[in-house]
Amino acid sequence: MMTQTMVKPSSWISTGIITAKVRDRYLFKFSETLQERLDNLNECLKGIGLNDQEKAELAGILELDQIFTLLNAKIISES
Template sequence: MVQPSSWVESGVKLSKVRDLHLFKFTDELQARLDDLAERKKAKDLTKAEAAELAGILELDRIFTLLNARVILEWKL
């Protein structure tokens, strides 16, 4: 797996949603995720691309949890 932290500097942004700042992928990283996911469905990924996809998906899971935590704390 490609380390999720490798995209933190260039593939992540904070987006203001209402009064919250949430973690989001940049348009470029989101497009790469979409492309890799589509190619996985078509069974057209190299091992390196599969490792890249795994890393991006792990980062997505991390940000989903962090964003949920931010929203929960904001509602309290």
């Protein structure tokens, strides 16, 4: 098993997480700033590559994205 360093997803609680009303329920989403950062990291990954710190940041954001996907699916299924 390979160990991967990542920025803790909880580090974005105060600045990177919002809830948005979608139809009749509130779902978790990235803030505009965090979404832009994710897009930027993905572009760099495709182009010039990422340094270790950026790789750790991207891994944390992607982990948070997986968490949101699961939480939002649960919210939708229980409505």
